[in-house]
Amino acid sequence: MPADFQLDRTARTVHTRAWGDLTDEDIFGHMASIAALFREGALDGDWAQICDFTGVTSMDGVSSAGVRRAAEGNPWPRYAVRAFIVGTGEQFGLARMYQALGDPKTDDLCITSSADDARAFVGRERARLGIAI
Secondary structure: OOEEEEEEOOOOEEEEEEEEEEEHHHHHHHHHHHHHHHHHOOOOOOOEEEEEEEEEEEEEEOOHHHHHHHHHOOOOOOOOOEEEEOOOHHHHHHHHHHHHHOOOOOOOEEEEOOHHHHHHHHHHHHHHHOOOO
16 A cells, blocks of 8 residues: 555654555555544554655546545544645645535644645644643
8 A cells, every 4th residue: 555654742743655556455555554543542643644646656546536525534623733744746746626616624724745744734723722732
């Protein structure tokens, strides 16, 4: 599966990365893993997520129906701070579609092409929301 994640418990941040040929099923599998962590109490709304899609070489296996399903099944609570790092216009478009379809649970989602901008966004939003790390 070309998607994995690491939990940074000190920074309370999930670092997700995807690579290669990404498919709907890869996204759903990742979301199921994150949802399980919320159910188990390992994650809560104070955690942030930074998703790096810059290693993805093809999104031919990602459908608009899959993006809709992912947005509707988003396991992150409202106001959880999240940032997507994209490397292509296609990735930006699909991330933006996800953001638009996920409203209001994607209110605090940044889409950027820079890892530095993603980290800065997470820090600013956490400060704005009063989340101390």
